[in-house]
Structure formats: C-alpha cells, structure tokens
Amino acid sequence: MSKEITSRSEDYSQWYNDLVIKGSLADYSAVRGCMVIKPYGFALWENMRDALDKMFKDTGHVNAYFPLFVPKSLFEAEEKNAEGFAKECAVVTHYRLKSNPDKKGALMVDPEAKLEEELVVRPTSEAIIWNTYKNWIQSYRDLPILINQWANVVRWEMRTRLFLRTAEFLWQEGHTAHSSAQEAVEETVKMLNVYEDFVENWMALPVIKGVKTESERFAGAVDTYCIEALMQDGKALQAGTSHFLGQNFAKAFDVKFSDKENKLDYVWATSWGVSTRLIGALVMAHSDDDGLILPPRIAPMQVVIVPIYKGEDSRAQINAKGQELVNSFKAAGIRVKFDDNDNSRPGWKFAEYEMKGVPVRIAIGVRDLENNVVELARRDTKEKTTVSLDGLTERVSALLTEIQQAIYNKALEYRNSHITKVDTWDQFVETLNGKAGFISAHWDGTAETEEKIKEMTKATIRCIPLDNEQEEGKCVLTGNPSKQRVLFAQAY
Amino acid sequence: MSKEITSRSEDYSQWYNDLVIKGSLADYSAVRGCMVIKPYGFALWENMRDALDKMFKDTGHVNAYFPLFVPKSLFEAEEKNAEGFAKECAVVTHYRLKSNPDKKGALMVDPEAKLEEELVVRPTSEAIIWNTYKNWIQSYRDLPILINQWANVVRWEMRTRLFLRTAEFLWQEGHTAHSSAQEAVEETVKMLNVYEDFVENWMALPVIKGVKTESERFAGAVDTYCIEALMQDGKALQAGTSHFLGQNFAKAFDVKFSDKENKLDYVWATSWGVSTRLIGALVMAHSDDDGLILPPRIAPMQVVIVPIYKGEDSRAQINAKGQELVNSFKAAGIRVKFDDNDNSRPGWKFAEYEMKGVPVRIAIGVRDLENNVVELARRDTKEKTTVSLDGLTERVSALLTEIQQAIYNKALEYRNSHITKVDTWDQFVETLNGKAGFISAHWDGTAETEEKIKEMTKATIRCIPLDNEQEEGKCVLTGNPSKQRVLFAQAY
Numbered sequence: 001m002s003k004e005i006t007s008r009s010e011d012y013s014q015w016y017n018d019l020v021i022k023g024s025l026a027d028y029s030a031v032r033g034c035m036v037i038k039p040y041g042f043a044l045w046e047n048m049r050d051a052l053d054k055m056f057k058d059t060g061h062v063n064a065y066f067p068l069f070v071p072k073s074l075f076e077a078e079e080k081n082a083e084g085f086a087k088e089c090a091v092v093t094h095y096r097l098k099s100n101p102d103k104k105g106a107l108m109v110d111p112e113a114k115l116e117e118e119l120v121v122r123p124t125s126e127a128i129i130w131n132t133y134k135n136w137i138q139s140y141r142d143l144p145i146l147i148n149q150w151a152n153v154v155r156w157e158m159r160t161r162l163f164l165r166t167a168e169f170l171w172q173e174g175h176t177a178h179s180s181a182q183e184a185v186e187e188t189v190k191m192l193n194v195y196e197d198f199v200e201n202w203m204a205l206p207v208i209k210g211v212k213t214e215s216e217r218f219a220g221a222v223d224t225y226c227i228e229a230l231m232q233d234g235k236a237l238q239a240g241t242s243h244f245l246g247q248n249f250a251k252a253f254d255v256k257f258s259d260k261e262n263k264l265d266y267v268w269a270t271s272w273g274v275s276t277r278l279i280g281a282l283v284m285a286h287s288d289d290d291g292l293i294l295p296p297r298i299a300p301m302q303v304v305i306v307p308i309y310k311g312e313d314s315r316a317q318i319n320a321k322g323q324e325l326v327n328s329f330k331a332a333g334i335r336v337k338f339d340d341n342d343n344s345r346p347g348w349k350f351a352e353y354e355m356k357g358v359p360v361r362i363a364i365g366v367r368d369l370e371n372n373v374v375e376l377a378r379r380d381t382k383e384k385t386t387v388s389l390d391g392l393t394e395r396v397s398a399l400l401t402e403i404q405q406a407i408y409n410k411a412l413e414y415r416n417s418h419i420t421k422v423d424t425w426d427q428f429v430e431t432l433n434g435k436a437g438f439i440s441a442h443w444d445g446t447a448e449t450e451e452k453i454k455e456m457t458k459a460t461i462r463c464i465p466l467d468n469e470q471e472e473g474k475c476v477l478t479g480n481p482s483k484q485r486v487l488f489a490q491a492y
Numbered sequence: 493m494s495k496e497i498t499s500r501s502e503d504y505s506q507w508y509n510d511l512v513i514k515g516s517l518a519d520y521s522a523v524r525g526c527m528v529i530k531p532y533g534f535a536l537w538e539n540m541r542d543a544l545d546k547m548f549k550d551t552g553h554v555n556a557y558f559p560l561f562v563p564k565s566l567f568e569a570e571e572k573n574a575e576g577f578a579k580e581c582a583v584v585t586h587y588r589l590k591s592n593p594d595k596k597g598a599l600m601v602d603p604e605a606k607l608e609e610e611l612v613v614r615p616t617s618e619a620i621i622w623n624t625y626k627n628w629i630q631s632y633r634d635l636p637i638l639i640n641q642w643a644n645v646v647r648w649e650m651r652t653r654l655f656l657r658t659a660e661f662l663w664q665e666g667h668t669a670h671s672s673a674q675e676a677v678e679e680t681v682k683m684l685n686v687y688e689d690f691v692e693n694w695m696a697l698p699v700i701k702g703v704k705t706e707s708e709r710f711a712g713a714v715d716t717y718c719i720e721a722l723m724q725d726g727k728a729l730q731a732g733t734s735h736f737l738g739q740n741f742a743k744a745f746d747v748k749f750s751d752k753e754n755k756l757d758y759v760w761a762t763s764w765g766v767s768t769r770l771i772g773a774l775v776m777a778h779s780d781d782d783g784l785i786l787p788p789r790i791a792p793m794q795v796v797i798v799p800i801y802k803g804e805d806s807r808a809q810i811n812a813k814g815q816e817l818v819n820s821f822k823a824a825g826i827r828v829k830f831d832d833n834d835n836s837r838p839g840w841k842f843a844e845y846e847m848k849g850v851p852v853r854i855a856i857g858v859r860d861l862e863n864n865v866v867e868l869a870r871r872d873t874k875e876k877t878t879v880s881l882d883g884l885t886e887r888v889s890a891l892l893t894e895i896q897q898a899i900y901n902k903a904l905e906y907r908n909s910h911i912t913k914v915d916t917w918d919q920f921v922e923t924l925n926g927k928a929g930f931i932s933a934h935w936d937g938t939a940e941t942e943e944k945i946k947e948m949t950k951a952t953i954r955c956i957p958l959d960n961e962q963e964e965g966k967c968v969l970t971g972n973p974s975k976q977r978v979l980f981a982q983a984y
Contacts (some may be wrong), residue, residue, distance in 0.1 A: 030566055030623050031611065034559035039639060042556045064534045067526035068613075068644055068660050069582075072589070074522055076599045086589040086599055090561075092613065093585045093601065095648040097564070097578040107568045107578055109585065109610055118601055119523065121560075121584065121613070131522050141835060147531060152560055152644065156587040168560050343633060 005355075007289045012233045019283050020162045023292045023355050033160040033167030037276070040356065043300035045170065045276060049150065051202050051298070052172065052274070055194050061146045061174060066128050068152075069119035074127045078252035081126060084219020088156040090121040090167075121154040126220060126271055129175045130249040137177060137267055139258050144187070145177040163280035164237075164492050171275030177267045179257060181246070184268035185223075188244040191272040192225045195240035203278065204295035204408035205229050205285050206415050207239055208438075208487065210463025215447050218271075222246035228462045228487070230415045231284040234435030236462045236489035239281055242272035280492070285411055286380075292357025293380050295407050296400040303329060303336040303360045303396060304353045308346050314366035321369060321389075325362070328393045334400070354379060359403050360396060380407055421485070428476050428488075432457050438489050442482035444475035453477055459488045497847075499781045504725045511775050512654045515784045515848055525652035525659030529768070532848065535792035537662065537768060541642065543694050543790065544664065544766070547686050553638045553666060558620050560644075561611035566619045570744035573618060576711020580648040582613040582659075613646040618712060618763055621667045622741040629669060629759055631750050636679070637669040655772035656729075656984050663767030669759045671749060673738070676760035677715075680736040683764040684717045687732035695770065696787035696900035697721050697777050698907050699731055700930075700979065702955025707939050710763075714738035720954045720979070722907045723776040726927030728954045728981035731773055734764035772984070777903055778872075784849030785872050787899050788892040795821060795828040795852045795888060796845045800838050806858035813861060813881075817854070820885045826892070846871060851895050852888060872899055913977070920968050920980075924949050930981050934974035936967035945969055951980045 005018035020026050025041030037045065053063070069092065076082040096113030100106040122128065129147075136142060150172045157165050174191060178184040192209055199205050207227035217224040221243040229239045250256070250266035257267050286293040296302050305325055307318045322338045329336040339349055346363065353361055363375040374392065377384045380403055387395060418437025422428045431439055443449060443461065454460050464486045473482045497510035512518050517533030529537065545555070561584065568574040588605030592598040614620065621639075628634060646660045655661075666683060670676040684701055691697050699719035709716040713735035721731045742748070742758035749759050778785040788794050797817055799810045814830045821828040831841055838855065845853055855867040866884065869876045872895055879887060910929025914920045923931050935941060935953065946952050956978045965974045 027624065027627070029559050030563055030620065031559040031561045034561060036559065036624050037557040039554035039556045043554065045557075046555065062531035062535065063538065064531045065529040065537075065662065067521050067523040067528065068646065069523045069526060071522055072599060075589075076597065079597060082599060086591075089587070089589060090584045090611070091586040091589065091601055092582045094583040095581070097567075097574075097581060097583065097610075097612070099578075105568065105571060107564060107574060109583055118589075119582070120589070128522065132519065132528050135519070154560065170557065 005289065005291065008232065015289070016280075016284055017162060019287055019292055020280075023283075023357065025279065025283070025292075026162050028162075031167070033157060035162050035166050037170075040300060041279065044279060044282075044294070044298060047298040047300065048198075048202065048278065049172075052194075052198055053148075053150075055198060056148050056172075056174070059190065059194060061148045061176075063149065064147045065149060065151070066125055066132065068122055070122050070125075070128045072118045072120060074131050074253075075120045077127060077131075078220050078249055080248070081124075081220030081252075085123040085155070089123050090154045090156055092119040092121065122151070123153055123155045124271075124273075125149065125151070125153075125173055125175065126245070126249050126269075127253075130253040130255060130269070133175075133177055133267070134253050134255045137255055137257050140179045140260055143177055143179045143257060143267065144183065146174075146187075147176065148172055148174045161280070161492075163276055163283070165277075169276050171273050173271060173273040176270045177250075177255070178270070179259060179265075179268070181268050184246075184270050185244050188223070188225055188242045188270045188272070191270070192227065192240075192242040195227050195242065195272070195274060198274075199227060199229065199239050199278070200408065202295065202297045203282055204297075204404055204411060205239070205281060206408065206412040208463065208465055210465045210468075210487065212241075212463060213447070213450060213461045213486075215450055216461065218243045220245060220248050221271075222248065225466075226463050228489075229281055229285060230418055230437050230489075231281070231492065232414070233284075234418060234437045234490070236438065236487075236491040237277075237281045237284070238462070238491065239278060240272070240274040243270060245269035245271060284492075286407055287357065291355035293407065294357035294359060296359045296404045299357065299359055300335065301337050301353075301356070301358045302334050302400055303362060304349075304358045305336065305338045305362045305364065306346050306349050306353075307338070307340055308363055308365035310366050314369075317369060318364055318366065321364060325392065329396065332393050332397055334393070334397060360399060362396075378403060380410075419487075422476060423473070425476055429457065432459055432490065438462065438487045440485045440487055441476040442473035442484075443486050444478050444480035444482055449475060449477050449480075453488070458490050460491055462487045462489050462491060497781065497783065500724065507781070508772075508776055509654060511779055511784055512772075515775075517771065517775070517784075518654050520654075523659070525649060527654050527658050529662075532792060533771065536771060536774075536786070536790060539790040539792065540690075540694070540770065541664070544686075544690055545640075545642075547690060548640050548664075548666065551682065551686060553640045553668075555641065556639045557641060557643070558617055558624065560614055562614050562617075562620045564610045564612060566623050566745075567612045569619060569623075570712050570741055572740070573616075573712030577615040577647070581615050582646045582648055584611040584613065614643070615645055615647045616763075616765075617641065617643070617645075617665055618667065618737070618741050618761075619745075622745040622747060622761070625667075625669055625759070626745050626747045629747055629749050632671045632752060635669055635671045635749060635759065636675065638666075638679075639668065640664055640666045653772070653984075655768055655775070657769075661768050663765050665763060665765040668762045669742075669747070670762070671751060671757075671760070673760050676738075676762050677736050680715070680717055680734045680762045680764070683762070684719065684732075684734040687719050687734065687764070687766060690766075691719060691721065691731050691770070692900065694787070694789045695774055696789075696896055696903060697731070697773060698900065698904040700955065700957055701959075702957045702979065704733075704955060705939070705942060705953050705978075707942055708953065710735045712737060712740050713763075714740065717958075718955050720930075720981075721773055721777060722910055722929050722981075723773070723984065724906070725776075726910060726929045726982070728930065728983040729769075729773045729776070730954070730983065731770060732764070732766040735762060737761035737763060778899055779849065783847035785899065786849035786851060788851045788896045791849065791851055792827065793829050793845075793848070793850045794826050794892055795854060796841075796850045797828065797830045797854045797856065798838055798841050798845075799830070799832055800855055800857035802858050806861075809861060810856055810858065813856060817884065821888065824885050824889055826885070826889060852891060854888075870895060872902075911979075914968060915965070917968055921949060924951055924982065930954065930979045932977045932979055933968040934965035934976075935978045936970050936972035936974055938972075941967060941969050941972075945980070950982050952983055954979045954981050954983060
C-alpha cells in the first residue's frame with residue numbers, strides 16, 4: 001500500500017490530516033487557509049446538504065440568496081456582531097487591477113479604483129439580510145419570514161485546519177423574522193432539533209443539546225443553543241448552533257411591524273447554521289487507523305463491487321454478474337460502484353475503498369460464481385462473510401441499515417462513557433489530562449471563573465444541557481454556590 | 493390590482509425590471525450592482541440548477557469546490573485571461589477592521605492588517621483550478637478530469653441590470669482536463685449540446701449554436717462556442733458558452749502529463765458555464781404585459797388552485813376537494829399550491845399568479861362542485877375552459893406538457909421570423925432600426941470591420957452558426973470577398 005496513514009495513538013492531529021487528504025476529501029490550496037473540496041468530499045457534502053435542505057423545506061423554510069459583500073456601514077450597525085467579526089474579516093477595497101509599469105506581465109491594484117466604501121466579505125449575513133428585511137416587512141401579515149441560504153463565508157482565522165477551521169467555508173444560514181419573542185424562541189429550538197435529528201440520524205453522531213454561556217454566545221445573540229459532539233481524542237466539537245437574536249438586529253436596522261392592533265414593534269429574529277465543519281466532525285468521530293468510516297446514509301458510495309479475475313475467460317462472466325448486481329442495487333436505491341479498472345489489483349482496491357470508508361465491499365471471483373456466493377466485507381467492523389447471491393440486494397440493504405445503527409451505537413457508547421462527574425479541582429485537572437471527554441461539574445455562574453478555567457486548562461463550558469437536572473453544589477474552582485452542573489471540555 | 497407593470501411597447505427595459513421585482517424574482521440590494529434573489533426566484537434557479545446538475549452527472553462529471561479567492565500572482569499567470577478580467581475585479585487587500593478612533597461605533601480598515609499579496613475575488617476560476625490540477629495530474633491515467641463547480645463569482649460591471657448583468661452572480665463552471673486536443677474539443681461541443689438541450693427543452697427557448705469570432709472569444713480561449721437566444725425586443729442574448737482552451741492554461745501553470753509512450757506534453761483544457769443570467773433571458777423571452785410566463789418544467793409552482801367561497805357553508809366542502817386535488821396532483825409529480833389565504837380575494841390572487849407566471853390556474857366554486865367541474869386557465873394563452881373533475885389530474889398533466897411545447901413553439905416562430913438575410917449596408921442599418929433580430933450577412937473576416945460595424949450600429953457578430961452553409965459573397969460593409977454569412981445583432 002502506498003497510502004500509509006499515521007495512527008491515532010501516534011499523532012491524532014496528523015492522523016486526521018492524513019485521512020482528509022488520502023481519503024480524497026479535500027486538498028490544500030494556494031490561498032492561505034482556504035481548501036479545495038475534492039469530488040469525493042463534495043459528494044459527501046451534497047448528500048448532507050440535500051438531507052438538510054429537505055428537512056428545512058419540510059419545516060416550512062424556503063431558500064434565497066443575498067449578496068456576498070456587506071458594506072462597512074451595514075457591517076458595523078449591530079455593534080456586538082461587528083465587534084465579534086471585525087478582527088477576522090476580509091475587506092475589498094478596490095475594484096480594478098492594472099498593468100504594473102515596473103514589472104512586465106504583472107498587475108497591481110489600481111489606486112484610482114478605490115471603493116468609496118469598503119466591502120466586507122460576509123463572515124455571516126445578519127447585517128445584509130436584516131437591511132433587506134427592512135424593506136419586506138411592514139405588518140404582521142408579512143411575518144414570519146422563514147428563509148435559509150446556502151453560501152460561502154469568510155472568516156480570516158489565523159490557525160486553520162482542513163474542514164474544521166478554514167478561512168472560507170460552505171454553510172447554510174437560516175434567518176427568520178417573527179412577530180413575537182415566543183415564536184422566535186420556538187423557531188430557535190425547532191431548528192436545534194432539526195440539527196440534532198440530522199447529525200444523529202444521518203451522520204450517526206450523538207450530540208448533547210444545550211445553551212451556551214454568555215461568553216460563548218454568538219456575537220449579537222440573546223441566546224445561543226448548540227449541539228455538542230465528542231471526538232475520539234476526548235475533545236468536544238460544536239456541530240451546529242441556533243440563535244435567538246431577540247430584537248437586536250431589528251433595532252440595529254430599524255425593522256418594525258404593525259401588529260393586529262396596529263401597534264408598532266421591532267421584529268424578533270433567529271439565525272442558525274451548520275457548515276462543512278461537520279465533515280471534520282464526521283471524520284474524527286468514526287474513522288480508524290485504516291481510513292475513513294462513513295455512515296451509509298451519507299456515504300457517496302455505499303457499496304463497491306470488486307471483481308477478482310483469473311484469466312480472460314472469467315472476465316466476461318464476472319462482469320455480467322457484476323452489472324446485474326449493480327442494476328439490482330441501483331433499483332433498490334443503493335449507491336454502488338463496480339470497479340473493473342484494470343490499472344490496479346484487487347488488493348490495492350481493497351485498501352483504497354477502506355481508506356475512503358465505503359461501508360460495504362463485495363468481492364466476486366470465478367470460484368464464488370460457481371458456488372453462487374460473494375464475499376461481503378463491512379468497513380466498520382472489518383467482518384467478512386461469504387453469502388449467497390440469492391437475495392443479496394435485500395441482504396445488503398438491511399446490512400446498510402445495520403451499519404448505520406452500529407456506527408451510531410459505537411459513538412454513543414464512547415460518548416456516554418466519556419462524561420465524568422467531577423467535584424474537586426484536582427479531579428477536574430486529572431480528568432482533563434486523561435482526555436476523558438466531557439466533564440460535568442458545578443460552576444459559580446460568573447464569566448470570571450469561566451475565563452480563569454479556560455486560561456488554566458484550555459477547557460471551556462461547552463453548554464448547559466437543555467435537560468439539565470437542578471442540583472445544589474459548589475463551584476469546582478471557587479467553591480461558591482451553584483445550582484446545576486455544566487459541561488466542560490477542551491474543544492475544536 | 494396594485495401591481496401595475498409598464499407595457500413592453502411603452503418601455504421595454506422598465507417592463508423587464510417591473511417583472512423581476514413585482515414577479516418576486518429578485519430585489520435590489522444595498523451593495524452596488526448586487527441583487528437579492530428572492531425565494532420565488534431562487535426556487536426557479538433551484539429547478540434550473542437541479543436539471544443541469546443531473547445532465548452534467550449523466551455525462552460523467554462530478555462537482556467540487558475551489559477557493560473564492562485567487563492570489564494576484566496566479567490571477568496574472570495566463571496573460572490574456574488576466575488582461576480580460578483585470579479591469580473588473582474586486583480585490584481584497586486587508587484581513588481586519590478595527591475601531592475608528594475618530595468616530596464612536598464606527599470601524600475602519602486596519603492598516604496593520606494588509607495582505608502580503610492581494611486576493612482577487614474570482615471572476616472565473618481557471619487560474620485557481622489549473623494551479624490545483626498541476627498537483628493532481630502526472631500521467632494520462634489521471635485524465636480526463638471532468639469537474640464542475642456551482643459557485644458565486646464577481647465581475648465589477650459599471651452598468652448593471654437585475655439578473656442580466658450583476659456584480660455578483662451565481663453560475664456553474666465546468667473545468668475539464670484531457671490528454672488530447674481532439675478529446676477536449678469533443679468535450680467542448682458535448683457541453684454546448686447539453687446547454688442547447690437544457691435551454692430548449694427546459695426553458696422552452698430556442699437557441700442558435702455557433703462559434704464566436706476572435707474578438708468575442710473568452711479571454712484565454714482558443715475557441716468559444718456559444719448558444720444565442722433572441723429576446724422580444726429583437727436583441728440577442730448569449731445564453732451559455734463552452735470554451736476550448738487549448739494548452740493555454742496548462743502552459744501558464746506548467747501542467748504536464750506523461751502519455752502511454754512516457755512522452756511529456758501539456759494538458760488540454762475546456763471550460764463552460766451558464767449563470768443566473770439565464771433567468772433574465774427566460775423573463776424577456778416569454779413574458780407579456782400582465783407578468784411572467786414560466787415554462788412548466790422549471791416553474792416553481794406549476795398549478796395553483798384558488799377556492800371561491802360563498803359563505804361559510806361552502807368552505808369546508810371546497811377545502812376538502814382542494815386538498816384532494818393537491819394530493820392527487822402531488823402524487824402525479826405536479827408542483828401545486830392550494831391558496832386558501834383569507835387575506836386576499838380571488839381576483840387579487842388571479843392577478844398575483846398571473847404576475848408570477850404560474851402555468852395553470854384552477855378555480856373552484858361551490859356551483860362548480862355541484863356540477864362536478866372546475867375552471868381551468870392557461871397563463872400562456874389566457875384560455876379558460878370549464879372541465880370535468882373526473883380525470884382532472886391526467887388532463888392537467890397533459891396540459892402542462894402542451895404548454896411547455898406551446899411556449900417553445902411561440903418563441904421558435906418569433907425567432908425564425910426574426911432572422912433577416914441582408915446584402916447591403918443600407919438594408920443592414922434599416923433592419924437593425926426595425927429591431928428585426930438576427931441579421932445574416934456577409935463579413936470579410938477582419939476584426940477591423942467587425943469593430944467598425946459595432947461602433948456604427950452597436951451590432952456585434954453573435955456567432956458563426958455551427959451548421960453554416962458556405963456561400964460566396966461580399967462583405968456587407970466593405971464589399972470584400974466572404975465565404976459565409978455570420979449572424980449579427982444588438983445584444984444584452
């Protein structure tokens with residue numbers, strides 16, 4: 001095998017990069033912090049996007065598209081939002097290049113083509129969208145607005161990682177407008193539930209739903225709800241967020257509506273998003289030292305069939321059977337590839353599809369055909385079995401469902417065994433050093449303590465779980481009284 | 493009706509803007525030259541995109557995603573391409589804003605956060621993509637690469653029009669790499685045919701396939717193939733282009749492959765694209781003075797059912813029948829809406845759906861129900877008929893097919909009656925002034941004559957049709973010898 005990957009125990013971070021690159025999901029690019037999403041990675045994203053898009057539409061949302069650029073004066077209108085994103089935004093200042101007189105064939109920014117007002121490349125679209133909603137909303141009859149946008153955004157991060165943190169990334173951002181606080185909060189929670197449903201049932205990744213502390217809130221939000229997942233190195237990863245924005249953006253952009261009694265009030269808002277970062281979570285949650293492990297429901301290829309030829313005679317016979325299987329699988333809605341490429345040997349192909357995380361591999365040789373069987377290999381457990389060709393499609397279909405559940409169960413078991421209740425500071429530090437995942441501990445509710453813990457341990461409060469039990473206790477750091485435990489972890 | 497639109501005869505250009513705005517396709521934005529694509533317009537684009545995407549995949553292409561930004565040094569590598577786009581590109585020069593000390597709450601570009609190298613917001617992606625292909629291609633075994641990208645691009649146009657010419661627009665751009673010139677040319681033509689198929693059979697818009705003259709070629713192409721459509725004001729509109737790029741980009745980015753004999757050669761390239769501009773073409777080609785006329789295959793809503801209540805008694809009965817029809821239509825794959833909104837009267841709804849170009853409108857009143865009939869209205873011909881409820885789904889399904897064909901036929905008849913053979917300069921000018929559409933005339937083959945005609949009349953050579961007859965003649969302007977006619981027109 002030419003494509004060796006670093007093992008998790010050796011270097012988790014390098015293992016991750018190896019998987020992304022050698023699993024053909026993405027590649028580095030010539031642009032600092034930006035990546036190329038390769039066809040295999042993009043096919044994965046398309047499956048995720050299509051599933052989410054359907055869920056959004058089924059809950060009454062429609063798609064639209066707003067400009068990439070945000071004029072500086074709009075960008076700065078909602079003060080907290082502006083403050084939160086100002087430090088990491090790409091700014092367009094000119095609209096033309098011209099020949100560089102000092103260097104043949106080279107171009108330079110044309111100083112005469114300076115924009116009157118700088119344009120920020122959207123890091124998020126609340127500003128440009130609420131500035132537009134202002135023109136669309138007069139009365140309660142114009143509400144709610146339930147719009148989603150699939151788009152690219154740019155945040156100029158200093159330290160980037162493929163998928164997890166890139167300067168440009170793809171995402172969806174929902175932006176809704178409502179006539180009451182209650183309706184907006186309900187929308188916020190509804191979309192959090194949609195994310196939970198998607199991440200658990202499509203990505204096979206269990207999540208904890210919760211609310212962020214004030215320090216971890218989205219810039220400009222009244223409340224940020226989140227789903228948090230656990231990676232195999234014990235670090236948490238925020239997999240999606242849904243924000244109740246109150247009337248902050250309506251006030252910043254002066255968006256009012258008249259209610260049924262003809263009384264004017266500011267409009268209530270939510271926004272919610274998930275991004276290509278989810279692909280990073282997927283890779284880190286399920287994969288092993290031999291490559292990716294993809295849940296069948298979103299895998300670009302669910303089944304690969306590898307023919308094992310012995311001489312030219314068997315070829316036609318095997319190919320005919322292979323094609324028959326492909327047709328039968330496709331008819332059953334299974335995404336399948338028959339790999340009859342002559343340039344590589346079966347062993348090389350096995351390793352390649354293992355690397356790419358194809359859930360089920362079928363090998364057919366001439367002896368198998370004589371015995372009316374094939375070899376079936378599961379990517380997740382590496383189990384191999386010899387099974388009859390009779391009823392194979394139904395069997396594979398059931399197996400895909402079984403694998404989806406097995407991957408989820410494994411991740412759930414891992415996650416559940418990595419939540420530790422901790423009551424002293426020593427235990428807290430010890431548990432963290434042991435990469436034990438989430439720590440459930442009391443906290444005194446102050447931003448100061450939260451910040452101090454972060455400085456000392458790099459652990460942050462991931463969330464206050466939605467279904468949290470109330471329990472009297474003492475803050476793990478300060479000993480001050482606390483009414484509930486919160487979830488700490490180091491995080492991506 | 494509150495939503496009046498300017499008539500075509502009064503002011504064609506205003507008529508177009510009215511349709512786009514009042515038909516809820518798009519809206520102006522706070523960003524110069526950029527528009528907001530509204531949910532109804534975006535649903536139309538989604539239908540177009542999905543149909544095209546399937547055609548691309550059916551012809552062996554895969555999707556991927558490349559960075560939004562092109563570092564200046566890459567942008568300038570292919571000289572003609574750079575020259576062509578330098579004059580209209582948005583340039584990112586800084587990566588941070590900071591508080592403006594002179595103005596409370598305001599931000600300013602942080603001069604300390606200047607990029608070492610400026611980043612061009614992609615006006616097209618050949619440069620960033622071929623710089624990536626360099627790392628992916630070593631041998632003929634790595635070829636062909638058949639990649640498409642759905643993305644936003646930015647071209648800083650000075651005079652913009654909704655959909656037709658916006659600073660930012662959405663498009664797809666195919667970028668393929670091949671081991672021979674012949675294969676690349678075949679790909680170029682194949683994709684031109686895909687565009688023709690899509691525009692004619694989905695958008696109901698007849699096109700002429702041809703090749704551009706050298707002056708009208710894409711910057712960096714060896715040959716540009718195009719499809720040209722005709723609008724109702726006699727102007728042409730380039731609806732899609734497919735470029736044979738030769739080895740220009742491979743040479744600029746040093747992309748070589750070793751062939752079967754282990755000989756090194758530069759890779760051959762194509763690129764091809766269509767954009768949201770197609771929506772502008774759609775609007776201008778088919779619509780009338782009462783609003784949009786959308787072809788059923790891409791219409792977001794194919795059928796709308798409007799209930800006509802008379803008192804509360806009839807309401808439940810009509811709603812039950814309406815829901816029954818919706819279910820039956822949906823089961824038949826028809827996109828249908830039952831509009832039981834109480835806030836507006838039937839007459840207002842009729843006008844609204846006429847404006848939005850919904851192909852078929854069904855009205856149901858209580859008398860209709862008693863007679864087991866409904867009123868069926870076609871948007872394109874405005875014909876109304878009373879038809880039986882029995883077999884209505886099949887009837888509507890067939891009607892949608894009929895309307896699709898009728899819209900195409902009407903556009904084809906118009907187009908065919910607007911191609912005028914012209915042999916003298918006087919005729920040429922006279923025909924142009926009569927808004928007669930395409931002019932088929934002899935041209936001496938020089939860029940000088942082409943330029944002179946453009947200056948004198950604003951007419952350009954739209955294309956040299958692919959199926960052009962060879963015919964001896966004299967250039968319509970210079971009288972110099974010519975071997976074939978070419979198609980002139982004023983164009984969008």
